[in-house]
Amino acid sequence: xxxxxxxxxxxxxxxxxxxxxxxxxxxxxxxxxxxxxxxxxxxxxxxxxxxxxxxxxxxxxxxxxxxxxxxxxxxxxxxxxxxxxxxxxxxxxxxxxxxxxxxxxxxxxxxxxxxxxxxxxxxxxxxxxxxxxxxxxxxxxxxxxxxxxxxxxxxxxxxxxxxxxxxxxxxxxxxxxxxxxxxxxxxxxxxxxxxxxxxxxxxxxxxxxxxxxxxxx
Amino acid sequence: xxxxxxxxxxxxxxxxxxxxxxxxxxxxxxxxxxxxxxxxxxxxxxxxxxxxxxxxxxxxxxxxxxxxxxxxxxxxxxxxxxxxxxxxxxxxxxxxxxxxxxxxxxxxxxxxxxxxxxxxxxxxxxxxxxxxxxxxxxxxxxxxxxxxxxxxxxxxxxxxxxxxxxxxxxxxxxxxxxxxxxxxxxxxxxxxxxxxxxxxxxxxxxxxxxxxxxxxxxxxxxxxxxxxxxxxxxxxxxxxxxxxxxxxxxxxxxxxxxxxxxxxxxxxxxxxxxxxxxxxxxxxxx
Numbered sequence: 001x002x003x004x005x006x007x008x009x010x011x012x013x014x015x016x017x018x019x020x021x022x023x024x025x026x027x028x029x030x031x032x033x034x035x036x037x038x039x040x041x042x043x044x045x046x047x048x049x050x051x052x053x054x055x056x057x058x059x060x061x062x063x064x065x066x067x068x069x070x071x072x073x074x075x076x077x078x079x080x081x082x083x084x085x086x087x088x089x090x091x092x093x094x095x096x097x098x099x100x101x102x103x104x105x106x107x108x109x110x111x112x113x114x115x116x117x118x119x120x121x122x123x124x125x126x127x128x129x130x131x132x133x134x135x136x137x138x139x140x141x142x143x144x145x146x147x148x149x150x151x152x153x154x155x156x157x158x159x160x161x162x163x164x165x166x167x168x169x170x171x172x173x174x175x176x177x178x179x180x181x182x183x184x185x186x187x188x189x190x191x192x193x194x195x196x197x198x199x200x201x202x203x204x205x206x207x208x209x210x211x212x213x214x215x216x217x
Numbered sequence: 218x219x220x221x222x223x224x225x226x227x228x229x230x231x232x233x234x235x236x237x238x239x240x241x242x243x244x245x246x247x248x249x250x251x252x253x254x255x256x257x258x259x260x261x262x263x264x265x266x267x268x269x270x271x272x273x274x275x276x277x278x279x280x281x282x283x284x285x286x287x288x289x290x291x292x293x294x295x296x297x298x299x300x301x302x303x304x305x306x307x308x309x310x311x312x313x314x315x316x317x318x319x320x321x322x323x324x325x326x327x328x329x330x331x332x333x334x335x336x337x338x339x340x341x342x343x344x345x346x347x348x349x350x351x352x353x354x355x356x357x358x359x360x361x362x363x364x365x366x367x368x369x370x371x372x373x374x375x376x377x378x379x380x381x382x383x384x385x386x387x388x389x390x391x392x393x394x395x396x397x398x399x400x401x402x403x404x405x406x407x408x409x410x411x412x413x414x415x416x417x418x419x420x421x422x423x424x425x426x427x428x429x430x431x432x433x434x435x436x437x438x439x440x441x442x443x444x445x446x447x448x449x450x451x452x453x454x455x456x457x458x459x460x461x462x463x464x465x466x467x468x469x470x471x472x473x474x475x476x477x478x479x480x481x482x483x484x485x486x487x488x489x490x491x492x493x494x495x496x497x498x499x500x501x502x503x
Contacts, residue, residue: 035399035402035403036395036396036398036399037395037398038391038392038395039392039395039396039398039399043396044396044399044400044403047396047400047477047478047479047482048400048403048479050474050477050478050479051473051474051477051478051479051480052470052471052473052474053474055471059471062405062406062407062469062470062471063405063406063470063471064405065403065404065405069403069404069405069409072404073399073402073403073404073411076402076413077402077413120406120407120408120469121466121467121469122466122471122472135424136423136424137423145425146424146425147422147424147425148421148422148423148424148425148426149420149421149422150414150415150421150422150423186409186414186417187409188407188408188409188410189409193407193408193409194407195407195408
């Protein structure tokens with residue numbers, strides 16, 4: 001429910017305080033602790049281990065879930081309130097801020113990051129910069145019509161949100177770790193997962209908030 | 218059965234050029250890319266109409282190769298696959314794909330078509346399938362289907378017109394469907410994705426690409442009844458194992474084990490949702 005509301009009324013979203021998913025939906029037909037009817041976590045993880053066997057540590061780390069992934073998977077992204085609160089607290093602690101305190105980078109670089117879906121896939125050159133692929137899920141600049149709808153439209157985002165220090169901080173935190181703001185968000189935790197660098201996140205913030213950015217034209 | 222060579226040659230050339238157009242579209246800069254993508258869609262639409270005649274769908278090359286592989290005596294045991302039991306009894310291929318994945322008592326395991334055909338190659342023909350499992354998919358760009366891809370194309374084609382009837386009633390089948398469900402929601406890797414991230418709501422798009430939502434039986438049926446498919450963007454015949462591998466690739470996961478329980482469980486979960494749909498394969502897709 002909350003999610004549909006979110007996706008539809010971006011403006012309302014901008015004004016509202018972050019809401020955690022409160023409507024716990026136990027998995028249909030599953031007993032407490034099961035992740036699907038008759039499937040315990042052990043069975044699930046045993047199948048996963050067999051399908052991704054003998055990996056080097058960096059690849060194994062991609063397969064292994066952290067606590068937040070585990071809870072979100074278990075509750076299909078609508079965790080009980082107590083779990084949602086625990087996620088927000090835990091994830092908020094992971095946010096790392098730029099050393100110089102400046103949160104607004106270069107919107108032109110930010111635009112490239114928003115457009116690029118490169119990085120992290122098997123075969124992608126790890127020496128090249130990852131993209132944020134924001135357009136996979138969000139509408140941003142009006143000229144770019146190739147945008148996805150997995151997240152809310154961010155068209156004119158900076159016009160609605162402003163460019164205050166507070167707005168910058170909120171957006172920086174959101175992009176660094178979406179789950180510091182919304183437990184079990186479908187949006188990747190870009191900074192937390194070290195998928196984007198601090199500089200790249202600053203650039204993405206600028207793309208959203210800088211009055212010169214096409215997002216706000 | 219075998220379409221005229223000229224028709225085939227023409228189809229293959231067309232596919233190569235459409236694929237080239239598509240990859241150019243993907244490589245361009247933002248605004249033109251969107252326009253080019255639309256053009257590509259239109260082109261593809263035209264192309265689809267042109268080859269709706271199955272005899273000129275390049276995927277049928279793989280079907281024919283698969284038929285030859287199926288009926289040729291091979292391996293240390295110098296046997297054909299014609300005694301392979303795909304679940305409806307030895308040698309019975311018609312409609313067998315429509316009932317897979319299914320439980321096989323002889324291995325006490327739920328298998329999809331790909332796992333079962335490999336098992337037959339091992340037991341009936343004595344072939345060591347380790348190298349096939351290591352490189353099961355043809356590289357993109359017009360390469361011929363691998364042995365296993367061709368065999369799946371052949372076997373699945375023999376279920377054309379059959380409704381999906383994988384009942385999933387055996388306890389082990391039910392367990393596999395439930396495991397697939399759990400896997401569908403299991404988030405992982407550097408983007409925190411699960412299948413649900415992209416296939417969790419009706420009518421959503423990633424960029425301009427519409428994503429199937431499998432809770433809608435119409436979507437599930439249209440999807441599962443159309444694999445294997447000839448993928449124009451890759452100029453290759455692709456199986457459900459490849460589609461699942463591909464989605465894990467997009468999820469930034471390491472390569473998922475070919476014919477592993479993870480892939481079979483996900484296929485079982487989606488197949489159950491597709492019950493009643495009709496199989497028309499190989500289809501042709503983007």
